[in-house]
Amino acid sequence: MEKFVKHTGSALPLRRSNVDTDQIIPAVYLKRITKNGFEDGLFAAWRSDPAFELNQSQYKAATVLVAGPDFGTGSSREHAVWALQNYGFKVVLSSRFADIFRGNSQKMGLLTVILTQDEIEKIWQRVESKPDTQFTVDLAAKTVTYEANTLSFAIDDYTRWRLMEGLDDIGLTFTKIDEVTKFEEKRMSFKPKTLPIR
Amino acid sequence: MGKTLAEKIWAEHVVTAAAGEPDLLYIDLHLIHEVTSPQAFDGLRIAGRKVRRPDLTIATEDHNVPTLNIDKPIADPVSKLQVDTLRKNCTEFGVRLHSLGDVEQGIVHVVGPQLGITQPGMTIVCGDSHTSTHGAFGALAFGIGTSEVEHVLATQTLPLLRPKTMAINVEGSLKAGVTSKDIILAVIAKIGTGGGQGYILEYRGSAIRALSMEARMTICNMSIEAGARAGLIAPDQITFDYVQNKAHAPVGADWDSALTYWKTLTTDTDAKFDKEVNLNADELAPFVTWGTNPGQGLPLTASVPNPADLSNAEDRGAAERALEYMGLKPGTPLKSIAVDTVFLGSCTNGRIEDLRSAAQVLKGKKIASTLRLLVVPGSARVRLQAEAEGLDKVFLDAGAEWRSAGCSMCLGMNPDQLKPGERAASTSNRNFEGRQGKGGRTHLVSPLVAAATALKGTLASPADL
Numbered sequence A: 001m002e003k004f005v006k007h008t009g010s011a012l013p014l015r016r017s018n019v020d021t022d023q024i025i026p027a028v029y030l031k032r033i034t035k036n037g038f039e040d041g042l043f044a045a046w047r048s049d050p051a052f053e054l055n056q057s058q059y060k061a062a063t064v065l066v067a068g069p070d071f072g073t074g075s076s077r078e079h080a081v082w083a084l085q086n087y088g089f090k091v092v093l094s095s096r097f098a099d100i101f102r103g104n105s106q107k108m109g110l111l112t113v114i115l116t117q118d119e120i121e122k123i124w125q126r127v128e129s130k131p132d133t134q135f136t137v138d139l140a141a142k143t144v145t146y147e148a149n150t151l152s153f154a155i156d157d158y159t160r161w162r163l164m165e166g167l168d169d170i171g172l173t174f175t176k177i178d179e180v181t182k183f184e185e186k187r188m189s190f191k192p193k194t195l196p197i198r
Numbered sequence B: 001m002g003k004t005l006a007e008k009i010w011a012e013h014v015v016t017a018a019a020g021e022p023d024l025l026y027i028d029l030h031l032i033h034e035v036t037s038p039q040a041f042d043g044l045r046i047a048g049r050k051v052r053r054p055d056l057t058i059a060t061e062d063h064n065v066p067t068l069n070i071d072k073p074i075a076d077p078v079s080k081l082q083v084d085t086l087r088k089n090c091t092e093f094g095v096r097l098h099s100l101g102d103v104e105q106g107i108v109h110v111v112g113p114q115l116g117i118t119q120p121g122m123t124i125v126c127g128d129s130h131t132s133t134h135g136a137f138g139a140l141a142f143g144i145g146t147s148e149v150e151h152v153l154a155t156q157t158l159p160l161l162r163p164k165t166m167a168i169n170v171e172g173s174l175k176a177g178v179t180s181k182d183i184i185l186a187v188i189a190k191i192g193t194g195g196g197q198g199y200i201l202e203y204r205g206s207a208i209r210a211l212s213m214e215a216r217m218t219i220c221n222m223s224i225e226a227g228a229r230a231g232l233i234a235p236d237q238i239t240f241d242y243v244q245n246k247a248h249a250p251v252g253a254d255w256d257s258a259l260t261y262w263k264t265l266t267t268d269t270d271a272k273f274d275k276e277v278n279l280n281a282d283e284l285a286p287f288v289t290w291g292t293n294p295g296q297g298l299p300l301t302a303s304v305p306n307p308a309d310l311s312n313a314e315d316r317g318a319a320e321r322a323l324e325y326m327g328l329k330p331g332t333p334l335k336s337i338a339v340d341t342v343f344l345g346s347c348t349n350g351r352i353e354d355l356r357s358a359a360q361v362l363k364g365k366k367i368a369s370t371l372r373l374l375v376v377p378g379s380a381r382v383r384l385q386a387e388a389e390g391l392d393k394v395f396l397d398a399g400a401e402w403r404s405a406g407c408s409m410c411l412g413m414n415p416d417q418l419k420p421g422e423r424a425a426s427t428s429n430r431n432f433e434g435r436q437g438k439g440g441r442t443h444l445v446s447p448l449v450a451a452a453t454a455l456k457g458t459l460a461s462p463a464d465l
Helices: A079-087 A099-106 A117-129 A157-165 A169-174 A175-186 B005-012 B040-045 B075-095 B109-115 B127-139 B148-153 B178-193 B213-226 B237-242 B253-262 B313-326 B351-360 B378-389 B393-399 B447-456
Strands: A004-008 A011-014 A064-067 A090-096 A111-116 A137-138 A143-146 A149-152 B014-016 B023-026 B029-032 B058-059 B096-098 B123-126 B139-142 B157-160 B164-171 B199-204 B230-231 B275-280 B287-289 B295-297 B341-344 B372-374 B422-425 B441-444
Touching: A011 A117, A064 A117, A079 A099, A090 A117, A099 A111, A099 A157, A099 B148, A143 B441, A149 B441, A169 A175, A169 B148, A169 B157, A175 B014, A175 B023, B005 B014, B005 B139, B005 B199, B005 B230, B029 B109, B029 B148, B040 B075, B040 B148, B058 B109, B075 B096, B109 B123, B109 B127, B109 B157, B109 B213, B109 B378, B123 B127, B127 B139, B127 B213, B127 B237, B139 B230, B148 B157, B164 B178, B164 B378, B178 B275, B178 B287, B178 B295, B199 B213, B213 B230, B213 B237, B213 B351, B237 B253, B341 B351, B341 B447, B351 B378, B351 B393, B351 B447, B378 B393, B422 B447
Parallel strands: A011 A064, A064 A090, A090 A111, B029 B058, B029 B123, B058 B096, B123 B139, B164 B199, B164 B275, B199 B230, B341 B372, B341 B422, B422 B441
Antiparallel strands: A004 A137, A137 A143, A143 A149, B014 B023, B023 B157, B287 B295, B287 B441
């Protein structure tokens, strides 16, 4: 995973709530067996509408997605995170994220930042009037800065450290693998096994 | 202070815990399907890792598979490649797989319980958000992403921050014609699609205890539509009776030990939930969604709401957008809405009891000539059981299509899709824009409402016939 320390870029306002993962990437695009090439499926159903924000030239360079509340609800498909990253997004700002989507984004190094809906609304208004407004998302300082505004956000220290170091969770767990073995030795014996087939 | 059921199961599975870190949780069962696993197996290969516990892992083919002509090669080459990749990965890594055509093939959340590998007190994960289904057994079961699938394959554990707990108390008794699907749709309408974020839900109360295992699975299945990764129900005699004698259920002395342990799996009387929500079962009616998220639902007797009546600006905007997509006008009685397709199936309502209840409504009658009724059993075994009971004849005589098992039109990854503008009454779990096919419009309903709607042509409950 790539380290995430600080990112500066322009933003794309997505004034919709409950953008579920079927909207981020419809199921028919989930058939690939790699983690790349999903950008074509990003918001696929809305891409045919010229008025859709992703089609507007003033937002072409955006790397920060500013979404409405309850972003990423629905399916567990990590393809939603890959599609956003494949397209070029580094950060998503919202007042509420669905749990699985947020977990997936934190595994892949796509930073999901929770701000208040009031702060999101002000960002939407600013970006709509001045699309090239630059946003700096600083994970070390836990702040989002644009123009004279500095907004603080919360993130648990462990996840922040892992993202800033770009650490692979599996590698971290392997440092505790002896504990896993010990745990397995005292598991209840009646717990089911899938093999041998009964 | 006592512990909630969720806290007990969590504590039982903590491998390591340290302040300021997620707990490392042991996973008792990992379910796999073709869509969310290929990149995870790839990750193992690149790192030179093995599947740590193939004996706690099981795979099936469900999302992509056709429900017609299953003896022929899969026609869509991209779907075929994904299914072939699962087969290759399972062979290479020694994972048990139930392929298309196998008697144990089916939707992963129908297969686990019917094999008896879903048991109380377990931790169960799958790269699928409807893994919450297994919570009906008093198991802690939740959906994970592909990075986590790889993590579980490699280590049989997951690092997780402990969620909060929420009690959903449903007291009273359901009226005739009201089902567990109506309970969960009412819960989601009440707390919203984000209401359960950060929580494990525990469904409690006399109305829940009165439900069969299959009805309980329907409720837990849709916990994720309320934003909760997991939802569970304390195991009781109904649970134990369901598990006993299944292929992988404990036997002999193991059964006795298991039962002794399972009986401890209840929330202590002095435990405290972080949040409680109350519903009165007596007041519930058949429910239907009118919008594009599962929280946008109302009793079938209601009319399409007017967004202007909503005080919250966010809800108002969402409702306006939803009505535009759904092609509905405020004030339209829900029962006057005509549908083109009725879909009976999915991990929410594709089990034998669901098919039985729909068949009872359809028996000896014909579906409306204006629509098609697609009946897709949740698993190959459910299909066989239904055929043994003559349900296939009931469906076919009524004019329905009788299909093979899979996720099918719930998410339209296979050829079973709505066309743009088509409207469906669906027993599945998501009415998202385009979920059942690009431009398709979905109303979520119970199997009883689905069957009655198929006969009437417009949204209806059996009482309307």
